[in-house]
Amino acid sequence: MAETTVGGKVALVTGASSGIGRATAIRLAEAGADVALNYFSLDEEAESAAAAIRKLGRKAMLLRVDVSRQDAVEQMVADIVRELGRLDVFVSSAVYSDREPFTTANMDGFRRTIDVSMWGAFYGLRAASNQMLRQKQGGAAVIVGSPHAQIAFPQCMAYNMAKAALDQMAKTAACELLPEKIRVNVVYPGWTDTPGERKFFTDEMLKKAAAQTPMGRLATAEEIAEAVHFLVNPVTSSYITGTVLHVDGGLFLPWWSRRGSGDL
Template identity: 75%
Template structure:
């Protein structure tokens, strides 16, 4: 896919680390100039921008809270003003707290929804409105999660947000068919990102990974390849779908542990 996005502009949220960072670099490697959104880890965001510039592409940095609609709209507007257009939108910014829902701190619960659901919507809305104005199609990729379908305990707000993103993606894909703007989602499996260290230490993650169906965590680069695939113009006939990159999580892998039946 090298060069397939030459002349295109991508906007990636949550781009300072993890999947967002890897996706931004992958898009730049394919030829896109990239607007990088982040809210924390500023030094990592600067490094990502430098990596992209070393590839010969332009990089803009936006320290923006995606849960603030006006700021997201301003970010998209400035991206178009400085880079000329926007062709690809990637939603990767998230926030999550893990607590039983009956005792959850409501500030964290609401922030999870505000960032993970509303933040994705605000960016999709603003970016796709610009793509419609441009009249040349485009692509949006939502980094969703198996949490959209699997009721992981102590993650109610995150589960709710990701489930909402699935319907957001499909509804947007339907509405944007006349404009040839494709909207798809990626379901990453458990991925080795800095954000996971908020909940578990390295050794605990290493041990837990052995229990996954593929026996390890995904890398951010593996998920980024899926994002690039969906953003690539060569994937023109793919819209309104979910691409699983989850190491077999949705297979009946648990049956391998016993007789093969319930």
């Protein structure tokens, strides 16, 4: 019998054409939701994800929208409601990141990183929350955050800033939306094997780096998607809001717990 933990729900996943967003969209469809897939590039991959969802017997709606534009995001949510009838789950996974020393960074890329990764998440959460408030039936939102919110990775200042802001955004939203039974949580993925990582690393570099992580490997997008599903599933998480769920393979464990340190 098919799983229906979010059966009858409608979910919006941003950044759904690849990586964590794509895996999350498909996972929510497996759990019974109809899914609106937001994307801004990788048209063929977005079509493929939608096809996979329809194969599961669920509705899939493709929305090519730049989440850094508030008006476009608000229109996107209105279009979802018109087409699919409602909106119950919001997952913010859209991201952009350039990596350069902040002293010499191209400011167009620096601003784009913040516009998509921070403002895009805010616009989506705001528009989705307003729709859930109108429905008066509660809801759930998950923000895909990052350990970058707490660890100052060099040459990632804009991304670090954006992800740190998302933590406070989500927790504040959780406070304000609690009386309306709309839950807001954050997932911290560890280093995850996604197409986006190839912007910065070769396969060989990723393989070597993965061996140095606490678990000795990168996460899969499907593992992160399972955590998102856990947080939107009312059976498993109805009493969870305003929290950060670490799915990071032990990244925040003390240094002496890392691989190979047992010989010390």
